[in-house]
Amino acid sequence: MFIAKAVAATMLAGAFGGLTSPLPGDAAAYEKQTRLEAERVACMKERGLDYVASPEPRHTWQPGERERLAGDVEALRAYRAKYGFGVWSANVYPKDAAVNPVQHENPNDKMLMSLSADRLKKWRAADESCFSEAVKQVLGKTVTSQEDYHDRLEAAVRKSLSVLDQDKQLVQLGKKFAACLGVSRSEPTALDGLSHARIVRQASDVAKKAWKGELPEAPKGRTVIFRPTLKPAQARPYLDKEIKTALKDLRCGEDFYPAYAPKAMEITSKVYQEFGREGAAQAIPSRIYRKLA
Numbered sequence: 614m615f616i617a618k619a620v621a622a623t624m625l626a627g628a629f630g631g632l633t634s635p636l637p638g639d640a641a642a643y644e645k646q647t648r649l650e651a652e653r654v655a656c657m658k659e660r661g662l663d664y665v666a667s668p669e670p671r672h673t674w675q676p677g678e679r680e681r682l683a684g685d686v687e688a689l690r691a692y693r694a695k696y697g698f699g700v701w702s703a704n705v706y707p708k709d710a711a712v713n714p715v716q717h718e719n720p721n722d723k724m725l726m727s728l729s730a731d732r733l734k735k736w737r738a739a740d741e742s743c744f745s746e747a748v749k750q751v752l753g754k755t756v757t758s759q760e761d762y763h764d765r766l767e768a769a770v771r772k773s774l775s776v777l778d779q780d781k782q783l784v785q786l787g788k789k790f791a792a793c794l795g796v797s798r799s800e801p802t803a804l805d806g807l808s809h810a811r812i813v814r815q816a817s818d819v820a821k822k823a824w825k826g827e828l829p830e831a832p833k834g835r836t837v838i839f840r841p842t843l844k845p846a847q848a849r850p851y852l853d854k855e856i857k858t859a860l861k862d863l864r865c866g867e868d869f870y871p872a873y874a875p876k877a878m879e880i881t882s883k884v885y886q887e888f889g890r891e892g893a894a895q896a897i898p899s900r901i902y903r904k905l906a
Contacts, residue, residue: 642882643671645890649748652743653744656746660739662740664721669891672891685871698812704841704842704844752887754888769884774802774877789868791804794862824839
């Protein structure tokens with residue numbers, strides 16, 4: 614189960630996508646991220662509290678992932694023929710890193726689990742304050758919390774991507790794409806991940822039906838997205854349908870994706886560099902969540 618706002622930093626089911634070279638700004642973004650963590654360490658130390666720097670690990674590229682992110686149709690077709698959009702395939706291939714990447718463990722978790730409720734509350738309050746101070750020091754941005762930081766990051770991505778809805782070439786390709794899919798909205802940013810979002814919603818609905826007991830209530834302004842726990846054989850029929858949907862989406866968008874994807878990735882990468890985050894390649898799932906909220 615995951616809770617998403619307009620976007621979510623957490624993936625529902627592994628790698629959703631997929632440049633022939635490192636993303637622009639990745640090195641600079643990672644350097645900023647490292648400086649942010651160093652500032653947090655120093656700030657927490659001044660307050661007499663422990664904190665171990667925990668920058669997100671450098672992204673491990675899967676075969677064909679760069680090409681998919683660049684909108685390469687053949688690379689997309691090869692991926693989708695096996696994994697669909699990467700939703701139900703997480704259940705069907707539980708040990709496949711392409712859809713179930715190794716999760717980053719925060720080195721502070723064990724220490725936090727040893728704290729009493731009162732000390733944990735004090736630590737978290739100090740960490741939020743130190744994070745905000747680090748963002749101001751390194752990025753020159755004012756945020757009130759880590760959640761506020763992520764909200765501002767995703768809002769900046771949305772605003773920056775909106776220029777693509779004024780791109781004459783993409784507008785024309787979007788109309789063709791939408792007509793083929795049989796959908797009413799043809800704005801490029803609306804079409805980006807539209808079919809994928811439907812599969813995520815379907816998977817969440819299936820998981821809800823299998824949920825034991827009362828469904829958790831989503832906090833105000835958020836959406837609860839459930840991840841199915843089906844076994845590979847149970848999930849296989851869903852994946853087969855997902856693959857058909859994903860391949861149809863690609864047939865309809867075979868002219869759209871090569872034109873749209875590189876521009877969207879370049880824009881997203883610049884925003885992520887501004888915010889000191891390397892993971893622009895993983896911002897694609899966030900755009901999927903926006904369509905669900």
